[in-house]
Amino acid sequence: MPPDLDERIRRLARKPVSVCPDAAGRSVISVKDIARLSAEVGMAGKALALRALKMGIIPERYVRNMDTLSPADQVRLLKSHAAVIGLGGLGGTVTEILARAGVGTLTLVDHDSFEDHNLNRQIMSSEANLGESKADVAMKRVQEIDHFLDVHVHGGYLSEENAHVLVQGADVIVDCLDSIPARFVLQRIAGETDRPFVSAAVAGMSAHVMTIFPGDPGLEVLYGNPLDAPEKGIETVIGTLPQTAIMTAGIEGSEVIKVLLNKGRPIRGGILMIDLQENSFELMTLD
Template sequence: MTTDNIASKTELNDAELSRYSRQILMPEIDYEGQLKLAQSHAIIFGLGGLGSPASLYLAAAGVGKLTLVDFDEVDDSNLQRQIVHRENNIGQAKVESAKQNLTALNHHIEIQTIANKLDEAEVAELVKSADVVLDCTDNFASRFALNRTCFQAKVPLVSGAAIRWEGQLSTYDFRDLNSPCYQCLYPEDSGQELTCSQNGVLSPVVGMVGSMQAIEAVKALLKLPTLTGKLMIIDAYTMMIRTLNLKKDSNCNHCSQQ
């Protein structure tokens, strides 16, 4: 099934109606919403701790096409939290491992993989084909690049991060001219970033954030209310979740200048 076929899909077959029946029962989704998901294309950058649960739930929810982007290979230290991979996938490219296990979960969807490192021009060209982008990467350089390309393409960007017991989540919906961007939250010169390899992370924390990214992506695809203009902060140690207002920064070096 190609992207054109996904976009031109006009109805759900009996097998899909049965599979997605619990979502179709929800008034916010209904048949038309489920069909919209089947016609949609989501790109997931990073098939690690965040991308694993996000990809599993988007595949299970029936998003018609998933493009998986990651140039890393599965290592045994990944399996503590990267639940889309299995022990028999160790040494395999993460995108191929994920495709194998996602296809076993749902054969009704199309899965495209990109296992090489992309430059920003290639990312920008890829993003143009997306209905939503999930930033499940683990470094500022990738996050800033995705912020720029999604802003230019006016594609919603669902951004998550997790470390130790903590997680955060926001959606930057660039279809809305008033949406802040990632640089409104973190300017490019904001300082040194923390990494899981140096500071550790509890496995279910990335599960929480990645699952919430999938929820935000589904809502963005269905044009339901998202965390646009808000930042969710999760403290799993105390089980406290705060949602803060995040306004467009009039001095942002990126979105306020364009």
């Protein structure tokens, strides 16, 4: 770290020009200034953002996270690692949310490529990227949003053999899969490695979300015995609408952030059952 680093950060800091007049008098530093300083001093942008936050200077990209998130929360998110498994209707939007919120390290896994039938709800799909790997597109998207974040991608299947390695180092495992047996594999790995597991599923205009800590009741309350669980649910018959996928991913992303920050009340020991047809959001108890 250059000896005059703090002084250089301080010189680049300024008062926010427009929004957040109530940002408690904090100074901000822009994306461009962090990038320039990163090139000048040979330090990663994320490390500079962390240094600025510790000095009470907010990277301006996070200023609208304040004060729902404190600078200390922002530091904690930047030092966190989330593994998002499945990058379709849920995972694409969850990734977008976590990247924008400032989760510092993301592991993104999906074996699939974008196809026409993804376009109705998968936020990272477009006509231009049909046929491209979802993992590669997600990586590119995250780097477009925030090139300071660390991103690891795996464009192959999650299996019993590789799951442990794929989620290594993650503070939270996020289940955005579309295969019920694969969801069970992921839940087991989360339990074995003592990590929280956020799981959601969608079909038509309905969804459910749960946050499972090791030892909590888990997916078996929904799908029964893992050995006997079906591959898919009713989504094969009723599809999934965009509003369901994107809204549910919003709730799933929110759970991940609460878990990483140990803030708020996650959907723990319960399950949030959603039916947009009825505008029904029911938090039910599992025990």
